[in-house]
Amino acid sequence: MLSGQRIKTNKLSHHIQPLACSVLCLSLLLSACKKDQTEKPVEISKKIELIQQDLVVVQDGTSVAKTAFTGTLRAVNQSSIQAQVNATATAVNAQVGQAVSKGQVLVRLNNQDNAARLAQARANLASTQAQANLAKNMMQRKKRLFDQGFISKVEYEQATVDYQAQLENVHAQQANVNIAEKADRDGTILSPISGVITQRQVETGQTVAAGQTLFEIVDPNHLELQAKLPSDMQAALKVGQNIQYTIQGNPAALSAVVTRISPIADPASRQIEFFANPNETINSRSIGAFVEGYILSSSSVSGQLIPLDTIQNIKDQPYVWLIRNNKIEKVKLNILEQRYKDNLAVVQGLQHGDRISRIKFNDQDIHQQVIINQK
Known part of the structure; x- marks a missing residue:
């Protein structure tokens, strides 16, 4: 009987031992997890301090x-001087960058043919004037004879017609002289404006053709801003409006006033051209420079x-x-x-x-x- 109890007790002991091990492992695992949770550092959000x-x-x-635009600076008074005759330049009296006055001689051309035509025209004029004077004297003589009854009225009227014809010849020859004088004057090129030579395309001894450009002259004292604005922004463009702009290569802020506006838009670019007068004095070296700026509106x-x-x-x-x-x-x-x-x-x-x-x-x-x- 005792032996049977021992066998039963041993069997129970075998079942309890694995269970105890499992409980022990689970307890150790929970303890480790709790330790990790307690030892994990708490993240603190970073704050930046300013004063x-x-x-x-x-x-x-x-x-x-504001309405933005782009444009350039140009001279109000500028001129492109061209030769009017075929000739050879005998003297060139102006250089690039030189200031010239209106009427100053820039170049002289060897214009011998026109000088000869002028002399011939003047000689023909003198001849016709002499004939006209002779016809006038004849008319006056026949007038006296007609008044005295020595000639008929027909003869007197014929003398009058001859005199009128000679006067017309004189007028025709005078016109030829004027043409020849103009051609002769074209051999001396004068400056049409006061300004500065910006281009020179003729040298002494060079043969030039009629229509060939010889000089470019600008007046640096009177500049204006030339720009364009898309036609869909035309409501922002009015004469008298103020403009703020800068010149390429110059950071200074400048101002101007709109003075002229084209009445139509360019059919190719659909833009409206306008001009403005600068309020500040602009250096002549800025002529042709790129400009960008704004048209200022009256509203804020x-x-x-x-x-x-x-x-x-x-x-x-x-x-x-x-x-x-x-x-x-x-x-x-x-x-x-x-x-x-x-x-x-x-x-x-x-x-x-x-x-x-x-x-x-x-x-x-x-x-x-x-x-x-x-x-």
């Missing part, structure tokens, strides 16, 4: 509506006023770094006006309460919390 001097409060501002546009030097990538896609709801944000802008003199810009795209950051951030800083130190 008040790093930030600029956005202010409301206004800007004048609302926006925000911020420092110009806080705008990033201002030429392509301008944006600013700002603090909005205590977070760093990167916001794109629409620039309405740039006031370089005051380091200000009128923009659109900001919200009330935004503070512009003078500090430049990186894209990974976007939406990061900031702490603003009041000191």
